[in-house]
Amino acid sequence: MIEISNLRSGQMLEPSTHVERMPVINPATAEIIATVPVGTAEDVDLAVVAAREAFPIWSGLPASERAACLHRLADLVDANVDELARLETDDNGKPLALARDLEIPRAASNLRFFAGAILHTKSEAYDLGGMGLSYSLHRPRGVAACISPWNLPLYLFTWKVAPALATGNTVVAKPSEVTPLSAFRFSQLATDAGFPPGVFNVVHGRGDVVGQRLVEHPDVPTITFTGGTSTGARIAATAGPMFKRTSLELGGKNAVVICEDADLEAAMPTIVRSCFQNQGEICTCGSRILVHRDRMKAFVSRFLDSVAGLKVGDPLDAETDMGPLVSADHRDKVEAAIARGKAEGGTLACGGGRPTHLPDRVKDGFFLEPTVFMGLDQDSRTNQEEIFGPVVTIQGYDSHGEAVDRANATPYGLACSIWTRDLERAHRMAARIESGMTWVNAWMLRDLRTPFGGMKQSGVGREGGEEALRFFTETRSITIAHPG
Numbered sequence: 001m002i003e004i005s006n007l008r009s010g011q012m013l014e015p016s017t018h019v020e021r022m023p024v025i026n027p028a029t030a031e032i033i034a035t036v037p038v039g040t041a042e043d044v045d046l047a048v049v050a051a052r053e054a055f056p057i058w059s060g061l062p063a064s065e066r067a068a069c070l071h072r073l074a075d076l077v078d079a080n081v082d083e084l085a086r087l088e089t090d091d092n093g094k095p096l097a098l099a100r101d102l103e104i105p106r107a108a109s110n111l112r113f114f115a116g117a118i119l120h121t122k123s124e125a126y127d128l129g130g131m132g133l134s135y136s137l138h139r140p141r142g143v144a145a146c147i148s149p150w151n152l153p154l155y156l157f158t159w160k161v162a163p164a165l166a167t168g169n170t171v172v173a174k175p176s177e178v179t180p181l182s183a184f185r186f187s188q189l190a191t192d193a194g195f196p197p198g199v200f201n202v203v204h205g206r207g208d209v210v211g212q213r214l215v216e217h218p219d220v221p222t223i224t225f226t227g228g229t230s231t232g233a234r235i236a237a238t239a240g241p242m243f244k245r246t247s248l249e250l251g252g253k254n255a256v257v258i259c260e261d262a263d264l265e266a267a268m269p270t271i272v273r274s275c276f277q278n279q280g281e282i283c284t285c286g287s288r289i290l291v292h293r294d295r296m297k298a299f300v301s302r303f304l305d306s307v308a309g310l311k312v313g314d315p316l317d318a319e320t321d322m323g324p325l326v327s328a329d330h331r332d333k334v335e336a337a338i339a340r341g342k343a344e345g346g347t348l349a350c351g352g353g354r355p356t357h358l359p360d361r362v363k364d365g366f367f368l369e370p371t372v373f374m375g376l377d378q379d380s381r382t383n384q385e386e387i388f389g390p391v392v393t394i395q396g397y398d399s400h401g402e403a404v405d406r407a408n409a410t411p412y413g414l415a416c417s418i419w420t421r422d423l424e425r426a427h428r429m430a431a432r433i434e435s436g437m438t439w440v441n442a443w444m445l446r447d448l449r450t451p452f453g454g455m456k457q458s459g460v461g462r463e464g465g466e467e468a469l470r471f472f473t474e475t476r477s478i479t480i481a482h483p484g
């Protein structure tokens with residue numbers, strides 16, 4: 001049984017008997033595997049004091065020294081990849097191979113990327129002719145709150161923490177209480193990486209207590225958050241009147257647009273992955289497949305064949321494509337969405353229930369079958385609301401204009417994929433679809449330099465590359481008059 005503790009002022013705090021703790025449950029086995037402290041507002045306040053005190057020291061170091069700390073931490077992540085991946089799988093339910101081969105290595109890449117990026121930034125200067133010179137400074141803003149979700153726990157945690165630290169901010173981070181294990185191990189590794197005390201602090205606990213206090217704390221001017229749209233709205237309501245800078249990466253209801261000329265054979269493995277990777281618990285997962293009616297029959301039969309081949313089972317098994325959902329509560333929520341889809345008149349083309357014949361070790365886990373609905377209207381709740389599970393719908397369209405209109409007909413605007421061999425059409429559609437990120441003949445083809453984020457109710461602001469460096473710094477413009 002792992003006893004999770006907070007990191008403050010460079011020390012892992014000893015678990016205290018006075019502190020209330022909550023269980024952490026392995027969703028594959030329904031067993032308690034750890035306990036996490038129920039953090040308090042006072043824990044947040046102490047961490048913010050530590051981070052504030054460390055700010056002048058950390059922001060005053062040469063960028064190369066900050067980068068060296070991040071590189072050391074990245075090396076420690078790499079050296080512990082197997083352990084971190086196992087923690088991630090036991091905590092979240094994702095297939096072990098996904099954690100080990102993609103997500104944990106990506107956490108190390110996030111650290112290295114921003115460690116490198118901070119050495120290659122530049123400032124603008126404007127020659128005012130005979131009048132003088134203006135130039136810009138980009139300075140760290142102080143204590144940054146990094147609030148992360150449960151679906152890609154360490155991957156998204158480091159996606160926020162790395163640019164915040166690289167730019168010279170100090171951090172109080174709050175991982176999801178549902179999946180705190182990898183952030184806990186990461187914070188232990190951070191104590192070995194040589195950060196000055198107080199630079200990086202982690203407070204575990206519930207969102208409405210620890211998260212909320214971080215958002216309303218007067219000494220935390222910067223908040224980066226990934227999570228649900230309603231939580232994002234609450235954060236914005238608190239942070240807005242305090243004039244805090246917020247980056248909100250929220251939900252999605254992403255369209256997968258299949259054009260009549262799509263190369264279905266080549267595309268199908270990626271299309272299926274785009275819907276069901278990580279059990280559909282990725283904000284960029286496709287959940288509404290829009291198919292040109294000329295290809296509907298061919299698409300549906302190939303797609304359903306491929307979905308039938310997905311193996312749902314023990315996430316430790318190398319053959320497994322889909323593990324359990326993250327929690328019993330979340331499975332309840334997704335099952336309620338499936339029941340609603342049926343009540344709205346949807347026809348189940350496959351799935352809809354819990355898998356039978358699970359291996360003994362995981363027979364009590366929170367599994368669901370990959371589920372495909374047909375025959376639902378665009379304005380049904382199933383086609384409007386984020387489900388965040390292995391549930392997709394298929395709808396037909398007749399013209400590309402109609403495909404674009406349908407893709408845009410939700411309150412969200414996070415991600416989209418377009419499948420076509422016609423590049424001109426791809427450019428045209430991509431420009432018209434209201435989506436922060438559009439992939440053509442691809443999904444999650446990511447370069448850390450590219451902007452990441454959504455429009456409409458999918459969020460505010462962008463993460464990644466230059467955007468992250470700007471987000472975590474304050475730009476100051478200085479103008480000096482020419483003598484005489």
Ligand code: TXE
Pocket residue numbers: 147148149150151174175176177205206207208210211212213215226227228229231232234235249250251252282283386387388
């Ligand atoms: O997210 P929450 P939940 C979507 C998905 C899911 C829904 C709810 O649809 O079903 O959100 O998931 C912290 N102030 N996504 O409830 O609550 C919380 O402790 C500050 C999409 O798990 O938004 C956690 O660390 N922080 C998504 C983090 O916010 C607060 C990923 C996210 O949890 C807080 C996850 C508060 N008042 C869910 N309340 C994506 N965009 O990838 C909670 N938190």
